[in-house]
Amino acid sequence: xxxxxxxxxxxxxxxxxxxxxxxxxxxxxxxxxxxxxxxxxxxxxxxxxxxxxxxxxxxxxxxxxxxxxxxxxxxxxxxxxxxxxxxxxxxxxxxxxxxxxxxxxxxxxxxxxxxxxxxxxxxxxxx
Numbered sequence: 001x002x003x004x005x006x007x008x009x010x011x012x013x014x015x016x017x018x019x020x021x022x023x024x025x026x027x028x029x030x031x032x033x034x035x036x037x038x039x040x041x042x043x044x045x046x047x048x049x050x051x052x053x054x055x056x057x058x059x060x061x062x063x064x065x066x067x068x069x070x071x072x073x074x075x076x077x078x079x080x081x082x083x084x085x086x087x088x089x090x091x092x093x094x095x096x097x098x099x100x101x102x103x104x105x106x107x108x109x110x111x112x113x114x115x116x117x118x119x120x121x122x123x124x125x126x127x
Contacts, residue, residue, distance in 0.1 A: 001027040001127055003075060005102055018105035022075045027126040031073070033063045035080065035120040049086045049118050053093040056121045064125055073125040074103045080120045082112045090119065 005019035036059035038052030039045045046052050064070055081090060090107065103123075112120055 001025070003103075003126075018077075019102050020104070022104040024075055024126055029067075029127050031064070031067045031069060031125040033060060033123040033125065035122040036060050036063065037114070037120055038117050045114075045116050047116075049089050050093060052118050053086075053090055056119055057093065057097045060121055060123055067125070069125050069127060071098060072101055073127050074098075074101065074123050075126050076104045076106075076124040078106045078108065078122045080108050080110050080112060080122075082110070082118045084109050086118060 002023075002025045004023040004025070006021035006023050007019060008021075011020060036056050037045075038055045039059075040055065046055060061071065064073060077094075079090060079094070081087065087107070094105075112118070
């Protein structure tokens with residue numbers, strides 16, 4: 001499989017470690033990861049954003065692992081934030097988790113299903 005970041009010089013590129021588009025060729029499997037919430041298996045939700053964000057990413061990694069994939073298989077991420085106040089912390093945690101990997105990315109400010117959750121992350125992975 002080949003993953004090629006696409007960043008046209010005819011469209012604006014904002015700062016951050018992501019691609020404006022991702023071209024996927026020769027893949028065998030696609031994994032669609034439902035919105036992962038900031039909750040542990042036993043139902044605990046941390047109160048602060050950074051801990052919630054890290055936990056949601058751990059849940060993404062758990063789904064990837066269950067499909068025998070890793071962070072490097074991610075091709076699209078959508079993050080839903082309960083407030084734009086969390087934008088900077090969200091970017092910092094995401095960049096630490098992804099490292100140099102730069103999939104396509106969207107961040108949406110919206111109401112979240114459970115008021116105690118400050119974010120939810122969904123993703124698509126391929127191999």
